[in-house]
Amino acid sequence: MEQRIGIIGGSFNPIHIAHLIIADRFVEQQSLDVCYFVPAFQSPFKSGDTTPSATPEQRMAMVHAAAVQNSSFRVSDAEISRGGVSYTIDTIEHFQTIHPGAQLFLLIGSDQAIEFVRWKDWQSILRASTLCIVRRPFLLTPEQEWRLTENLTVDGRIPIWVNAPLLEISSTEIRKRVRDHQTINYLTVKAVRDYIEEHGLYRGPSA
Numbered sequence: 001m002e003q004r005i006g007i008i009g010g011s012f013n014p015i016h017i018a019h020l021i022i023a024d025r026f027v028e029q030q031s032l033d034v035c036y037f038v039p040a041f042q043s044p045f046k047s048g049d050t051t052p053s054a055t056p057e058q059r060m061a062m063v064h065a066a067a068v069q070n071s072s073f074r075v076s077d078a079e080i081s082r083g084g085v086s087y088t089i090d091t092i093e094h095f096q097t098i099h100p101g102a103q104l105f106l107l108i109g110s111d112q113a114i115e116f117v118r119w120k121d122w123q124s125i126l127r128a129s130t131l132c133i134v135r136r137p138f139l140l141t142p143e144q145e146w147r148l149t150e151n152l153t154v155d156g157r158i159p160i161w162v163n164a165p166l167l168e169i170s171s172t173e174i175r176k177r178v179r180d181h182q183t184i185n186y187l188t189v190k191a192v193r194d195y196i197e198e199h200g201l202y203r204g205p206s207a
Helices: 017-030 056-067 078-082 088-098 110-114 122-128 142-151 171-179 190-199
Strands: 004-010 034-039 073-075 103-109 130-135 160-163
Touching: 004 017, 004 088, 017 034, 017 056, 017 103, 017 130, 017 160, 034 056, 034 078, 056 073, 056 078, 056 190, 078 088, 088 103, 088 122, 103 110, 110 130, 110 142
Parallel strands: 004 034, 004 103, 034 073, 103 130, 130 160
Antiparallel strands: none
16 A cells, blocks of 8 residues: 655744644545655745744754654655755655655645745646645635636646644744744744743844
């Protein structure tokens, strides 16, 4: 039986509760054997954020700290080890190499799905993996979802919509709260909160 492998990319700066809950639903709804978190070295789309950041190695360490709680979760350093701009097609090819014959499932948010045709070699990504999209209530109408599904169907491979709780939590919010000396209790797991505190992350130059 083919192994079913999930892939979730992102900056994870830092990883938070919503990431973990969405990943858990992803594993559950797609009957995945494992789900890999793949922290980006450098996202091709993220720029202009002036809040204090963490190094790629620190972001990776926080993902490890959060993922250890779930036996289905794994962490891949593929993009950080590769360096440069992190392109998903390269990551898909990496997983094809290390897991030959496995079924790959790539999870993205519905906001990312809207822009997916801008991704490098996006059709090749869709041919090599099953695209799964987290449904965010009220972001898209049923008609818009249908159109997006149609636009992102390549060679008969139809995207799958994943249902998860709507949680308005963002890494940007966490970084700003830390910078402003506000609590981040319950926004991420204790191990990540402790890591941020221990390493003085996100506090800015005046900390």
